[in-house]
Amino acid sequence: ALHTALAKQPEAAWNHPDWWIATVREAWPDDWQTILASADQPPPMALRANVRRIGRDALRARLGEAGLDARPVGEDGLILDAPRPVRDIPGYAEGWWSVQDPSAQRAARLLPLQDDMRVLDACAAPGGKTAHLLEHHRLRLTALDSDAQRLERVGDNLRRLGLESADVSLRCADAARPADWWDGQPYDAILADVPCTASGVVRRHPDIRWLRRADDLARTAALQARIADALWPLLTPGGHLLYATCSIFPQEGESQVRAFMDRHPEAQRLPAPGHILPGGPDDGDGFYYALLRKPA
Numbered sequence: 001a002l003h004t005a006l007a008k009q010p011e012a013a014w015n016h017p018d019w020w021i022a023t024v025r026e027a028w029p030d031d032w033q034t035i036l037a038s039a040d041q042p043p044p045m046a047l048r049a050n051v052r053r054i055g056r057d058a059l060r061a062r063l064g065e066a067g068l069d070a071r072p073v074g075e076d077g078l079i080l081d082a083p084r085p086v087r088d089i090p091g092y093a094e095g096w097w098s099v100q101d102p103s104a105q106r107a108a109r110l111l112p113l114q115d116d117m118r119v120l121d122a123c124a125a126p127g128g129k130t131a132h133l134l135e136h137h138r139l140r141l142t143a144l145d146s147d148a149q150r151l152e153r154v155g156d157n158l159r160r161l162g163l164e165s166a167d168v169s170l171r172c173a174d175a176a177r178p179a180d181w182w183d184g185q186p187y188d189a190i191l192a193d194v195p196c197t198a199s200g201v202v203r204r205h206p207d208i209r210w211l212r213r214a215d216d217l218a219r220t221a222a223l224q225a226r227i228a229d230a231l232w233p234l235l236t237p238g239g240h241l242l243y244a245t246c247s248i249f250p251q252e253g254e255s256q257v258r259a260f261m262d263r264h265p266e267a268q269r270l271p272a273p274g275h276i277l278p279g280g281p282d283d284g285d286g287f288y289y290a291l292l293r294k295p296a
């Protein structure tokens with residue numbers, strides 16, 4: 001009887017608003033139940049080794065000495081057996097690692113980079129991916145974000161991780177309005193980790209689903225399109241743009257990028273994960289990645 005009653009009240013049964021359930025169901029007819037259920041599972045705590053300071057395996061050994069077990073994930077990551085306060089994990093102040101979800105850790109290796117490239121991280125705060133890019137390459141990088149307070153955290157993170165340099169600058173500005181901030185020099189690579197509904201990370205922010213309204217999705221999707229369109233002309237011929245969101249909604253992922261391709265038919269799509277559903281083999285957050293290349 002309880003089951004039947006709950007089936008009539010999907011909001012209560014799934015602990016998500018009706019519009020959210022309908023959107024996930026339509027997008028993922030085979031996986032919607034798993035996706036909604038995963039939002040109420042505790043998320044893993046994952047670290048990313050700062051390879052400028054310590055390799056992932058060496059970090060794992062140091063954690064082990066301190067009695068913390070962790071398993072490798074991706075190329076630079078470790079998933080802790082149990083979440084802990086950051087101060088209780090060796091090497092925080094020393095900048096050996098950052099807390100970062102396994103799906104978010106994929107960005108840095110997807111973007112083809114070389115030392116000395118001119119790179120724009122267009123929606124950078126709090127700097128998780130900015131730092132990862134800089135851990136692997138010495139770049140001439142601009143980290144842009146429209147939120148001044150959040151941008152300060154990028155600076156804090158880069159300092160702690162030892163990644164500050166004269167080649168790295170932070171800029172508070174609107175990525176959709178390059179006329180306000182662009183110096184006219186094209187970028188070799190752009191990371192557009194655009195603002196989104198955060199529908200892929202609800203297990204980390206259980207209130208998100210109740211705070212969002214149905215029309216937020218259309219609004220964020222429109223902002224993402226404006227940002228992507230504004231950034232595309234800033235890319236040098238042969239340059240790469242990595243579009244990323246922590247959303248599982250196709251309106252912010254695959255449909256968004258298909259519409260972009262219609263507006264910019266010259267853009268070439270290169271292999272990238274596309275939608276990553278929450279959970280999965282890496283136990284990562286829900287995410288979306290598309291890699292676009294401007295013809296040389």
Ligand SMILES: C[S@@+](CC[C@H](N)C(=O)[O-])C[C@H]1O[C@@H](n2cnc3c(N)ncnc32)[C@H](O)[C@@H]1O
Nearest residue numbers: 123124125126127128129145146147174175193
């Ligand atoms: C998904 S978060 C970025 C996370 C970051 N890349 C990381 O890995 O730590 C999106 C960011 O976009 C910023 N943002 C929102 N609208 C923007 C705009 N019009 N121009 C630039 N940044 C914007 C937000 O302040 C937020 O910090």
